[in-house]
Amino acid sequence: MKFSKEFIIGAVVIIALALLYWGFNFLKGEDIFSKERVFIAVYKDVGGLEKMNPVLINGLVVGQVRDMYFGAGGDATVVIELIIKNPISIPINSTARIYSSDLLGSKAVEIKLGTPGEYAQPGDTLLSEVEASIKEEVNRQLQPIKSKAEDLMQSIDTVLTMLQRLFGGANTENIAKSVEHIANSFENLESTTSTLDTLISGQKSRMEKILENIESITFNLKNNQDNFNNIIANFSSLSDTLTKARVSETFLSINNAMNEIAAITNRINRGEGSIGMLVNNDSLYIELEKSARELNLLLEDIRQNPKKYVKFSLF
Template identity: 30%
Template sequence: MKLSREIKTGIIVVAGIVAFIFGLSYLKSSPLFENNKTFYAVYDNVGGLQPGTQVSINGFNVGNITDIRFKDDSGKLLVTLTVNNDFEFSENSIAELFDTGIIGGKAVQIVPVFDKAPIAKSGDTLQSKIKPGITELVQQKLTPLQMKIEGAVSHADTLLMNFNQILDDPTKKQLQQTIASLNEVVTSFKGSADNLNLLLDNNKMQLDSSLKNVSHITSNFSKLSDSLVNSDLGGTLTEFKTTVNKLNSILAKIESGEGTLGKLQKDDALYDNLAEASKELDLLLQDFRLNPKRYVNVSVFGKKQKEYTLPENDPAEQLDSIQQKENQ
């Protein structure tokens, strides 16, 4: 069968179009013309993440989700991410799944890590992480609070039950009597307060005068304290301390028997001699007072001096007798 020129031309055109499509597909799959990288992340639950969702780095869109499928029989989900080649990061970077808003869906952001690890290459599986959303955070905070409130309510119910058991009829009567007594006490206090206010009103002038006197006394005391500060009280105390130390030193020497006073205190013989001399001087003065002629004899106009006659109970003889007794 002979084909016409038009049929041949049509076949050639169709074959060229098919060849162009297959060639373009081949060139797209070639790394030479590829401008994107493909990464993978594994999650236990993607929370409604949809293919086509954008992938961001630091809030900037750099790619999208191309595929979500089960990884194996464990039920974990394998998410395929396509990211452009404009930004490089470490293979230790994290693919974080997060909420886009309260009523929004899920999205993935890459948390780049810049360490000395190799740069992430197309086909690598990144570390995955799920960031709690606002709803989950609120639930996490409210759950302990809810448990505490439930526990408090339960304790309150128990307390009220115990309180009702305690408040029997006699106890209620006693409480009523106690409240009535408290009312009387409050009334009495109120009367006392009224009387005190009346007393203060009647003696306001005297109180003002007393307060002025107290202020005057305080002012004088302040001046006295200033005078004491300016009078070198510290130096005076230092001199007084020095004097006391010297006095203590003198008393210590007397106590140890040093000096005249110390010997007088310690030497009993010296004390006895002084006591004896005092007695003799006393007797001598007494005899001189009673018998002055015994010691002083004045002759007027050459008159012959009378001989002295010892009186009875002569103090000197008594002194001699005492000395003789002591010597024996």
């Protein structure tokens, strides 16, 4: 089959244009033969995101940013188109998050998958989120430090003001006197310390003897520990013996005897009985004394005149 020159030239031009189109898209990172899905995300600020920046899911590059433009609402929101080349299913509540992919500030889009259920279709709008910039993050971290530094500076200023009031004016003389008194106190303390040192040095030998005696006592106590244990055991035995003795009955007998003595004393005081009459009745005492005196006279008369009372007859 023979083709004309015009057909061959037309076919070559068409193939060249197709290759040019494919090559141009290939250089942009787009494969016209792959099955792609496009999703939308809307932001107030994209933070320097550019076309062709990668789109990742769980750290794996699955697409790129195809286009960026302002929305039609006139509120200056930015609409970005995300090309997803991976066939992974994306839940409708997934979030497209712009973040810094390196320390140089390069941006990328990470799709944080939502909960499984309803899945997004090509052309659907995903939730959007922007990671705080390094500057904003640093400012956020430094804000508590800044507040504490301001409070510290205010405290330092207050302290300096108080010191200025303290050391200024008439207080200077008082402070000088206080310093002088403190110096004198330290001198007195040094003198006292020296005196104590001298006293201790003079009594060193005596203190050594005291320590030796204490050591000797401790040694003796240690060596006689068995004896002390026996003494303690004896005291314990004596205590047990006294506890077991019929002490209560003995004290009861003593108490009864004391009660009887008290009763006898009361009877004597009331004049009952011979002893009571003798103690309380004077007439009985007088009669007894009279009888005793007459008896003495009788005995004296018998001694002087025995013949009067005793007669002896031999024949």
